[in-house]
Amino acid sequence: MKKVIIIGPAHPLRGGLASFDQRLCLEFQNAGYDASIYSFSLQYPDFLFPGTTQYSSDPAPSDIKIVTAINSINPFNWIKVGLKLKQLKPDLVVVRFWLPLMGPALGSILRLLKGNKHSKIVAITDNIIPHEKRPGDRPFTRYFLKSCDGFVTMSTKVLNDLRSFEKNKPAKEVKHPLYDNFGEAVLKSTAKNQLGIDVNQPIVLFFGFIRKYKGLDLLLDAISLLKQKGQLNFKLLVAGEYYEESAFYLNKIKDLGIENDVIQRTEFIPDSEVRYYLSAADLVVQPYRNATQSGVTPLAYHFEKPMIVTNVGGLPSLVPHNKVGLVCEPNAESIADAIIRYFELGEEFFLPHLREEKSKYSWSQLMNTLTTIVPDKTIRNDVS
Numbered sequence: 001m002k003k004v005i006i007i008g009p010a011h012p013l014r015g016g017l018a019s020f021d022q023r024l025c026l027e028f029q030n031a032g033y034d035a036s037i038y039s040f041s042l043q044y045p046d047f048l049f050p051g052t053t054q055y056s057s058d059p060a061p062s063d064i065k066i067v068t069a070i071n072s073i074n075p076f077n078w079i080k081v082g083l084k085l086k087q088l089k090p091d092l093v094v095v096r097f098w099l100p101l102m103g104p105a106l107g108s109i110l111r112l113l114k115g116n117k118h119s120k121i122v123a124i125t126d127n128i129i130p131h132e133k134r135p136g137d138r139p140f141t142r143y144f145l146k147s148c149d150g151f152v153t154m155s156t157k158v159l160n161d162l163r164s165f166e167k168n169k170p171a172k173e174v175k176h177p178l179y180d181n182f183g184e185a186v187l188k189s190t191a192k193n194q195l196g197i198d199v200n201q202p203i204v205l206f207f208g209f210i211r212k213y214k215g216l217d218l219l220l221d222a223i224s225l226l227k228q229k230g231q232l233n234f235k236l237l238v239a240g241e242y243y244e245e246s247a248f249y250l251n252k253i254k255d256l257g258i259e260n261d262v263i264q265r266t267e268f269i270p271d272s273e274v275r276y277y278l279s280a281a282d283l284v285v286q287p288y289r290n291a292t293q294s295g296v297t298p299l300a301y302h303f304e305k306p307m308i309v310t311n312v313g314g315l316p317s318l319v320p321h322n323k324v325g326l327v328c329e330p331n332a333e334s335i336a337d338a339i340i341r342y343f344e345l346g347e348e349f350f351l352p353h354l355r356e357e358k359s360k361y362s363w364s365q366l367m368n369t370l371t372t373i374v375p376d377k378t379i380r381n382d383v384s
Contacts, residue, residue, distance in 0.1 A: 003034045005085065007106065008096030008124075010039040010066045011058070016179075016208075016295040017096060017126070019271060023181045024094070025064045027363040036065035038085070042072055044101075058271050072105045082112025089116050094370055095148070098126040103140030110147035120374045123148045128161035141165060150374040152366070155314025157291075170373045175318070176295065177363040178302040182274040185303045191279035197263065202234035204339065205281035205305075208296050209243045210266065215287035215310065217252060221332035222287070222339065224256040231340055232261060239277045241268045278303035283342055289330050291315050301358040306350035308338045323353035 006025055009018040021037055028035035060066070069084075071077035085093070093113065095106055110121055123145070130137060142165055145151075150170040153159040159173045189199045197203065210216055216238065226232040236258075242249070246266065253262055269277060278284070284300040284307045291313035300307050307325035309315040321327040328338035 001032065001034045002091040003088070004028045004036075004092045004094065005088065005090040006035065006037045006094045006096075007070070007109070008037065008039065008094075009043060010037040011060045012068075013039060013043055014058075014268065017098060019179065019181060020295070021096065022061055022064055022066075023177075023179070023363065024366070026181075027367050029064065031364075031367060036067060038067050038069050038081070040070045040072060041068050041077075042070075042074070044072065070105065070109070072102060075104075075108065078105050078108040079112065082109040085109065085113040085119075086116045090119050092371060093119050093121045095121060095123050096126065097123050097128075097144055099130060100134070100137040100140035100144075103142075103144035107140075107144040107147045110144075114147065120150070120376070121148045122150045122152060122370050122373060124152050124154075124370075125158055125162055126154065128158055128165065152369055152373065156317060157314045172369055172373055174366050174369050175361050176298045177366050178358060178361045179274075179295065179299045180302050180363075182271055182278075182299070182302070185275060185279045188280055188282075191276040194276045195265075195280055197235070197237070197280060202343075203237050203263075203281045204234050204283045204285055205277060206236065206238045206240070206285055206287075207269075207277060207299070208240045208294075210238070210240055210246075210249065211243045213289050213291070215289045215330060216249060218289070218330060218332050218335060219285055219287040220249070220252055220256060220258065220262070222335035223258050223261055225332055225336040226339065227258060227261060229336075233343065234282070235261060235263050237263045237265065237277070237281065239265045239269055242266055274299070275303070278305060281305050282347060283308065283339070285335070285339070286310065286315060287330065287335050288312055288315065294318075298361055301354065301361055304351060304354050304358070306342065306347060306354065308335065308342060310335070320353065320357065324350060324357050 006021050008021045010021050011018060025035045025037050069081050113119055128141060145166045151162055153162060153173050154176040156173055159171060162171055192199045206216055206219055223236050253259055278299060284305045286294055286296055286307060286309045288310050294315065297318050307319050309319045309325065309327055310330040311327050312330055316327045319325045319327060326338045326341055328334040
């Protein structure tokens, strides 16, 4: 039985990366691999973490092995973990890379691991150039990339960004698999009752962590425009934790006079409740200012919810216009026009296309790419 180790966040850490890693580990196990996750004992120092807590209140998954081991800021820990993984001699190491800050820790661990001259190392690169730039981004990223044998991206933009750093090693784009680990959809009325929302009220959903690049303020301006035009026939449900100062958004909602038009559930949404928010929605809006890919998109696909996305990064390629949803420009007027267009067409217009497109988003395709992208004979054990 071949051994696979995934390096990345997992329970008790929370969030989309942890959910993704756990679902991927399960896919490897179901395919007959000896798979486990090496996660972080310290992912971020508290002063660098923008949310309320890094930890989940959900129970630990009982069907996968998670080793809490990596301290992202302790070089002595990197040596210990790297030598341990070298000794375990996995056939394949899948490592998540989403932030340059993780480059020194992960790059050092992988350099030690590669001393066994056996393990293939493939990185799933969620971002190469981060949304919010910081000193050291480029050298940290370069240091990490040199320690890998191959790469998988989930958008064309990230693949292009990767090629600006690493031009020769194997790399391939694979669609972000569906988040099918949050349970099945429930009736809209059931979901709304669960959330305490009027069952007769149409719902437009903004879902996920709230950060400037995600453009919630643009959506709030669009809501104001629709209200002024007398075309606000729904409630906006904002579901997700603030990862920056909340006062800006709260003041904006008040200044625009849309307090009664916005339902705010601005705390972290536990995995067990995700399906209720998606099931309650008529439409999911991603009003991003910039983007690579988004974990909200495969979530909407799984629950068969039409989407409005802005014409930035990899989003338009994931949401075919006038089929799965609508693509608009990242400004309030264009977002408002797209919402009007959605309600003119209706949900049933989009559902057949959604169901056809979602079949392309499979975990098995990602797993197969990870296992085959680097042929055994091309493993590079140098990191010069």
